[in-house]
Amino acid sequence: MIVRGHERVLVQGITGRQATYWTRRMQEYGTRIVAGVNPRKAGITHCGVPVHGTAREAMEETGFDVSVLFVPPLSVEVAAIDAIDAGASKLVILTEHVPVRDVMNLVSAARAAGTEVVGPNTAGLVTPGECFVGFMPAFDPSIFRPGPIGVVSRSGSLGTLACLNVVRAGYGQSAFIGIGGDPVLGTRTHTALEALEQDERTRAVVLIGEIGGDMEEEGAEYVRRMSKPVVAFIAGRAAPPDRRMGHAGAIFQGNRGSYASKRRALEEAGALVLDTPSQIGPALGGY
Amino acid sequence: MALNIPEHAAKAKLAEAGVKVPGGQVATTPEAVLRVASRLGPVMVKAQVPMGGRGKSGGIRSPRTPDEAFSAAVDLLGSRLGGHRVAGVLVEERIPVAAELYAAVLNHPAGPARRVVLSERGGVDIEDTARTDPGLIRTLDIDPRADLPPETALGFAIEAGVGVAAPAVADVLVRMYRLQRDSDAELLEVNPLAVTGSGGVVALDCKLVVDGAAAPRRPSLAAAAAPEPLTGRERRARELGLQFVELGGDIGVLANGAGLTMTTMDVIAHLGGRPANFLEIGGDAYTKARPALELVLAHDGVRSLVVNFCGAFARTDVMVEGLTGAWLELRPSVPAFFTIDGTGSSEARRMLRRRLGLEPYPTMDGAIEAAIRAAGGGAA
Numbered sequence: 001m002i003v004r005g006h007e008r009v010l011v012q013g014i015t016g017r018q019a020t021y022w023t024r025r026m027q028e029y030g031t032r033i034v035a036g037v038n039p040r041k042a043g044i045t046h047c048g049v050p051v052h053g054t055a056r057e058a059m060e061e062t063g064f065d066v067s068v069l070f071v072p073p074l075s076v077e078v079a080a081i082d083a084i085d086a087g088a089s090k091l092v093i094l095t096e097h098v099p100v101r102d103v104m105n106l107v108s109a110a111r112a113a114g115t116e117v118v119g120p121n122t123a124g125l126v127t128p129g130e131c132f133v134g135f136m137p138a139f140d141p142s143i144f145r146p147g148p149i150g151v152v153s154r155s156g157s158l159g160t161l162a163c164l165n166v167v168r169a170g171y172g173q174s175a176f177i178g179i180g181g182d183p184v185l186g187t188r189t190h191t192a193l194e195a196l197e198q199d200e201r202t203r204a205v206v207l208i209g210e211i212g213g214d215m216e217e218e219g220a221e222y223v224r225r226m227s228k229p230v231v232a233f234i235a236g237r238a239a240p241p242d243r244r245m246g247h248a249g250a251i252f253q254g255n256r257g258s259y260a261s262k263r264r265a266l267e268e269a270g271a272l273v274l275d276t277p278s279q280i281g282p283a284l285g286g287y
Numbered sequence: 288m289a290l291n292i293p294e295h296a297a298k299a300k301l302a303e304a305g306v307k308v309p310g311g312q313v314a315t316t317p318e319a320v321l322r323v324a325s326r327l328g329p330v331m332v333k334a335q336v337p338m339g340g341r342g343k344s345g346g347i348r349s350p351r352t353p354d355e356a357f358s359a360a361v362d363l364l365g366s367r368l369g370g371h372r373v374a375g376v377l378v379e380e381r382i383p384v385a386a387e388l389y390a391a392v393l394n395h396p397a398g399p400a401r402r403v404v405l406s407e408r409g410g411v412d413i414e415d416t417a418r419t420d421p422g423l424i425r426t427l428d429i430d431p432r433a434d435l436p437p438e439t440a441l442g443f444a445i446e447a448g449v450g451v452a453a454p455a456v457a458d459v460l461v462r463m464y465r466l467q468r469d470s471d472a473e474l475l476e477v478n479p480l481a482v483t484g485s486g487g488v489v490a491l492d493c494k495l496v497v498d499g500a501a502a503p504r505r506p507s508l509a510a511a512a513a514p515e516p517l518t519g520r521e522r523r524a525r526e527l528g529l530q531f532v533e534l535g536g537d538i539g540v541l542a543n544g545a546g547l548t549m550t551t552m553d554v555i556a557h558l559g560g561r562p563a564n565f566l567e568i569g570g571d572a573y574t575k576a577r578p579a580l581e582l583v584l585a586h587d588g589v590r591s592l593v594v595n596f597c598g599a600f601a602r603t604d605v606m607v608e609g610l611t612g613a614w615l616e617l618r619p620s621v622p623a624f625f626t627i628d629g630t631g632s633s634e635a636r637r638m639l640r641r642r643l644g645l646e647p648y649p650t651m652d653g654a655i656e657a658a659i660r661a662a663g664g665g666a667a
Contacts, residue, residue, distance in 0.1 A: 073500060074504065098500060099498050099504075100473065103399070104401070104431035105432050108399065109432065140629065155545060155546020156544055156600055157542070157544025157598075157629075160547075160629045161629075164597070181546070184399050185396070210545075214397070237553040238549075239549055239565070240534065243532050275554075276550075276558075276652055277651070278652045
């Protein structure tokens with residue numbers, strides 16, 4: 001789940017407006033972008049890299065490790081399966097509004113092939129000082145700089161605010177893992193926590209969750225066994241029941257997915273749960 | 288947004304998939320109900336609203352005569368149940384029942400898997416059974432790329448203790464599994480699944496919730512979906528493609544991204560204020576700054592506004608440009624309190640000073656505390 005500077009990155013859907021903008025930002029930051037994919041524009045050069053018709057061709061002709069998908073929702077499953085079949089080690093799926101059925105299919109295929117999936121509906125991954133994959137402001141030194149704090153977040157905007165508070169407190173990040181705002185995700189909270197627990201640069205973890213689903217409760221089970229301290233903030237305490245709050249995954253019904261349930265699970269597991277993101281800095285004191 | 292398919296349309300899907308459902312018809316007038324009831328014999332009259340606990344709220348009636356069916360229809364049609372107006376009732380034949388089961392197929396995110404659920408205790412809320420007798424609920428997780436093999440379904444039904452009905456139940460589960468998959472459903476629930484005297488099974492009720500993200504490729508289901516119970520302003524926001532929820536407090540909220548918007552509400556509440564709304568204006572929504580601002584300010588009770596931008600994908604300079612432009616056009620009288628960080632923030636802060644003469648707060652908490660004071664409330 002942590003992306004490293006040596007990894008070769010393929011951009012699927014590279015010729016789109018947003019993809020072009022963010023490919024350039026990734027390149028400026030030092031991400032090793034090696035190729036792009038657009039089935040209708042194979043053969044051209046875009047952002048200084050070759051564009052292939054499929055991920056499979058990109059693997060044969062250029063080679064890559066990670067693929068980042070800037071692809072429309074109903075095309076994501078086909079694009080992801082193409083990258084998985086090509087032998088990608090990681091997929092970062094940024095697209096929002098991918099049908100859940102397609103997500104389940106592609107995650108199942110990825111698992112069978114040994115490919116890691118991050119997202120969909122994620123802002124991506126950042127390893128400050130090395131590279132980033134997705135659309136995070138990695139290049140803003142008031143938000144990202146190298147350091148010992150691992151950050152996991154369902155939300156991109158709130159994850160950015162969390163990283164800002166980490167830097168304000170005088171720390172930096174070992175890695176940012178945006179897991180995404182959808183109900184079904186390739187990387188769930190506990191898997192991201194495992195990656196940070198095993199990462200030797202990480203000394204403490206900031207976990208940014210939100211209402212809906214049971215990922216935080218499942219993650220709390222893993223927090224019990226972690227050697228590293230975990231500081232958490234869960235968004236949606238003031239949200240009314242039965243209403244989706246922007247993210248498709250952010251809804252609670254009855255007690256399922258509620259703020260209270262998540263907070264209790266994390267506190268019982270030994271995590272420090274904060275009332276506002278501005279408490280992140282003081283809470284990291286000493287780590 | 289998830290699509291709630293009304294019972295009668297969901298049952299039509301079940302019937303198409305080869306699952307037996309009671310004969311019946313939707314009626315929108317008491318006279319039509321009387322005609323259908325006279326033709327079918329003993330009937331049920333069921334309000335077509337997408338809500339749980341419909342029976343307990345009086346939305347399901349079992350009249351003894353066609354005249355009673357008429358009275359039930361007079362009572363139900365046009366009334367409100369669970370925030371929904373009852374525009375139609377389903378009149379269907381009453382089935383003699385030997386036993387009531389629960390059957391469902393749903394998406395299980397932790398797998399991910401397609402999860403089949405079966406309980407010998409049907410006709411009650413599955414959440415209640417989960418609390419009192421979790422042992423009576425059986426689940427079977429299937430790889431989402433695989434079909435449910437009939438022999439697996441049969442073994443599962445036998446294990447769940449459904450007795451002589453096992454072959455019929457297994458057949459229904461296989462059909463439900465395919466229907467859930469092929470209709471992009473989040474949930475397909477049959478409760479109760481009635482076992483009749485002859486060992487056959489009939490779906491007496493059906494809940495079908497379709498993934499809103501799949502609406503573009505499921506146009507007929509999208510057309511059949513029940514409208515969400517939204518306020519006028521929420522409906523207007525939906526038409527504009529904005530995520531807007533009214534909350535009733537006095538501090539308006541404008542932020543980018545679902546997580547940050549929720550957090551802004553949370554911190555307002557935590558510091559003793561009352562948020563008026565959830566309104567997300569990230570991504571491409573900045574082009575809708577003017578209608579967004581109008582929506583937030585249209586609520587009479589709003590006495591101050593928090594604008595919280597933290598740019599990642601969404602650029603704060605672009606959002607502030609849109610918002611300050613709308614502000615200068617609308618010239619609202621409520622005070623606004625800004626905090627701006629992330630992508631494009633230095634330019635965004637400059638623009639805010641230049642165009643509105645406002646100084647952004649260095650932290651979100653600072654902006655929120657000031658907004659609470661301006662609204663005249665809170666402990667701040």
